[in-house]
Amino acid sequence: MVLFSTSFMAKNEQVRHVVVFKFKPSATPAQITQVTQALADLKNKIPGIVSFEHGVNNSPENKNLGFTHVFLLTFKDAAARDTYLPHPEHKKFGQLLGQLGVMEDVFVVDYSPAAK
Template sequence: MKKILASGAFALMLCCSLLFSACQPSNTDHMRHIVVFKYKPDATATQIAEVTQAFGELKDKIPGIVAFEHGINNSPENKNLGFTHVYMLTFEDAASRDAYLPHPEHQKFGELLGRLGVLEDAFVVDYMPEME
């Protein structure tokens, strides 16, 4: 019986330890690269979906990208200045981001944007997260 209780206590401590570590802030060495697009009024949903898919595929084509996410602005503040689509890449570190910028696959993505001719404007913000 004592052996079972000791095993159960050990398992409980292990689970609590894993849960605690999973709740810790993400790696602060990761670089965030946020790109926000203002599409032209005549850009179609199909074209925007093509851009989004191609952007997301860079994660599997360029080393150092650990995550990709995207979404459409839904802020009620009306301060987006026409910029509607947000894309965020998370890089292992700043060096990975620096290698991504001239990478041939990133250049192909830029060529796709040019061919489609759907972007009116874009802005980019890069930062290293600071956890409090």
């Protein structure tokens, strides 16, 4: 397997931003819906987001370590992702998570799709 540093990636390649949440057991379905909608709304508030998908883990392998909700944002390119991270609307989303107090843990992975 060949791994590439982001410094070797073309500047116009799309970037996938995978965010996986582990909600606290006390999180209500309404709170989870509120978080999901707030994250989805960022597509219309922050330029460069090409698409947004989300779903709930349904793998029978039981390897998710309690992480249940997956969010996939596709950015036009790395520059768009880099604009998103400090964007005030993204920061507001983080503040919402803090106010709700429903997050137990989160992990994030970014990548550019490899050529086929």
